[in-house]
Amino acid sequence: MRWIRFAVLVLVASLLQTGLVGALAILRADFKPDLLLILLVFFALRSNSTDAIIASFAIGFAADLSNPIAGRIMGPRIISFGLFGTLLSDLNNTISPRRVIYQAITIFLMGGLTAGLSYLLTFLRTNAAPPNMAAGCFWQPLYSALLGPVLFLPVGWCMRMYGRGRRRYLGGALLRH
Amino acid sequence: MTRKWAITSKGLLFACGLLVGLIFLFLVPREAAGRLQLAYAHVFRWPLSMGRGVVRAQATTPTRSISPQEYEDLLKACQQLRIRSANVEKQLQEANRQIQLLTKLKAKSGLEHMQTIPAKVYTQVQEEMTISQGRESGVAVGQYVLSLTEARLDDQCVIGVISAVSAKGAKVRLFTNPDCSIPVSIAGLNVPKFMKGRGDGVAKITKVPCDHAIHAGDVVYALAKRGLLDVPVIVAEIAQCKPDADYPNMWDITARPVCDLTALSDVVVLKPASVP
Numbered sequence: 467m468r469w470i471r472f473a474v475l476v477l478v479a480s481l482l483q484t485g486l487v488g489a490l491a492i493l494r495a496d497f498k499p500d501l502l503l504i505l506l507v508f509f510a511l512r513s514n515s516t517d518a519i520i521a522s523f524a525i526g527f528a529a530d531l532s533n534p535i536a537g538r539i540m541g542p543r544i545i546s547f548g549l550f551g552t553l554l555s556d557l558n559n560t561i562s563p564r565r566v567i568y569q570a571i572t573i574f575l576m577g578g579l580t581a582g583l584s585y586l587l588t589f590l591r592t593n594a595a596p597p598n599m600a601a602g603c604f605w606q607p608l609y610s611a612l613l614g615p616v617l618f619l620p621v622g623w624c625m626r627m628y629g630r631g632r633r634r635y636l637g638g639a640l641l642r643h
Numbered sequence: 644m645t646r647k648w649a650i651t652s653k654g655l656l657f658a659c660g661l662l663v664g665l666i667f668l669f670l671v672p673r674e675a676a677g678r679l680q681l682a683y684a685h686v687f688r689w690p691l692s693m694g695r696g697v698v699r700a701q702a703t704t705p706t707r708s709i710s711p712q713e714y715e716d717l718l719k720a721c722q723q724l725r726i727r728s729a730n731v732e733k734q735l736q737e738a739n740r741q742i743q744l745l746t747k748l749k750a751k752s753g754l755e756h757m758q759t760i761p762a763k764v765y766t767q768v769q770e771e772m773t774i775s776q777g778r779e780s781g782v783a784v785g786q787y788v789l790s791l792t793e794a795r796l797d798d799q800c801v802i803g804v805i806s807a808v809s810a811k812g813a814k815v816r817l818f819t820n821p822d823c824s825i826p827v828s829i830a831g832l833n834v835p836k837f838m839k840g841r842g843d844g845v846a847k848i849t850k851v852p853c854d855h856a857i858h859a860g861d862v863v864y865a866l867a868k869r870g871l872l873d874v875p876v877i878v879a880e881i882a883q884c885k886p887d888a889d890y891p892n893m894w895d896i897t898a899r900p901v902c903d904l905t906a907l908s909d910v911v912v913l914k915p916a917s918v919p
Contacts, residue, residue: 481687485694515653523660530667531683538677541668548660591668 467517471625472509476525479505480532490609496601497609500577502529504614505621506547507573510554511563512627522551535588535596542591546583550576566615573614577607741909744791748799748911756873760912761791765812767905770820770842772803774910777811781914784808787865787872788815790902791909800901801825801865801878805912813912817904818865818878819846827878829855829896830862838863838879838898846879848896849887855894857884863898870915877901 479501491498502525509521526547530540554576563572581602588596596602621627667676684691709717741761748759762776776782786805803823806816816823820840827838827848832855840846851857859882864875879898887895 481690482694484684485691486697488694489697516656519653519656519660523663526664531680534680538673538680539668540671540676540679541664541666544664544667545661548657548664552657552660587668 467513467521468625472521472524475621475624476502476505476528480528483529484532492609494601494605496598497605499609499613500606501610501617502533502547503577503580503607503610504573504617506551506580507554507569507576507614508618508621510551510576511558511569511572512622512625513555515552515555518555519548519552522555523548525551535584535602536592536594539588539591542584542587543580545587546580549583550580569615569618570611574607574611577610578603581607744909745911748789748791754873754913756916758914758916760914762813762910762912764908764910767907770817770823770840770844771806772815772817772907772910774813774815774912775811776912777809777813779810782808782813782912783914785871787868787876787913789876789911789913790904790907791911792902792907799876801872801876802900802902802904802907802910815910819844819900819904825878826866826868827863828866828875829857829881830864832857835866841897844899844904845882846898848898849893850890851894851896853886853892853894857881857894857896859884862901872913 483501487498487501488495506522506525509525510518513521523544526544527540529543529547534540535542554572563569581599585596585599585602745759745761748754758781760776760780760782762774762780762782765773765775767773772788774782774788782805784805784807787801788803788805789799790802791799801818803815803817803820804825805813806822807814818825818838818840819842821842822840823846824837824839826835828835829848829851832851834851834855836848836851838846838848848863861881861884862877863879863881865872865878867873867875878901880901881896882899883897885895887893
């Protein structure tokens, strides 16, 4: 994995998410795609397990830093992105979503699950229900699912990860499925 | 061996990541997390502000043109609001002035235990005033009424007593009213007497023996009355003192108010604090 490119990509995505993605909002200000969620699914599907774990937690950290669910709280997205990113990476050994529709469904499910866990952890920390739960758990993942497979192409080009399958590091050799 | 190490390494990595997340969530103080988020926003303020500018420009809706009729209506509404605002501001000033006056009045010795009810003078006809406070405010018949003037706050004087009360108003019988008679004492004398109104803006104190030295300008006090007035309060001053025509060994004393009763716009009713 090209970690410098990864860091730049995550940084750019978090900046765009904070500043510019609002321009893509439809109907309401919080109906907008989550670029970091799309990146999470991308790296969980296309990098090897170890890289996927690191990438998931790192993207979660960036999400908590740039777009926290509740003000002055960090951690919910580190945990939820790390947990579900790792899970998706492990599941990818058995089920590998290669068709666009499956990738979209994966993004949608991952969005719902990560948002649900993030809201739960935020509630545990603050004892207050975070705002816009419906948007975070349904509309945002849905929008991300529609946009995600399209963004996989430029992100794959940027990271030089073109293949549909994932590269696995087994016995010191890189194998392509 | 390598495979086993790889599995262990993955588990360790995951555990470390989870631990970092938990530490951030439960151990790092919210202030520190907030500072970290602020630092991020500060470091990348330029691209962030640029992005927000684009969003704001996109979100700006074009201004709707309004018809001349709507403009006129809005202008009228604005004018009405301005008038209402000016009125409220004036009322606030007036309320503040009254609060200041009452605070000073309460600070006077002897009146600490009395409750003061400020009232506006509505009308004044034939030595009788109508004031703006009534039964609902705790005003009752027999209570003393004091003048409330900013200029002569130190010379606060009794001007009369409550003679009739309605729910929202009351009548004050001035001490110059022929039907009013209040117990008084003259400064320097230990002789309680009654002062009775004469109806022409003055009052009379009779049957004071001539052996008391009384001069024009001497102060007359309304005597303390249990439950109504805790301490003697100035009520009038001697205007004239001459021997009585019918009883040559008695003084015929004329007393006049120490303040201009016709110019009073504010008064205060004294209510004993113990009376609910």
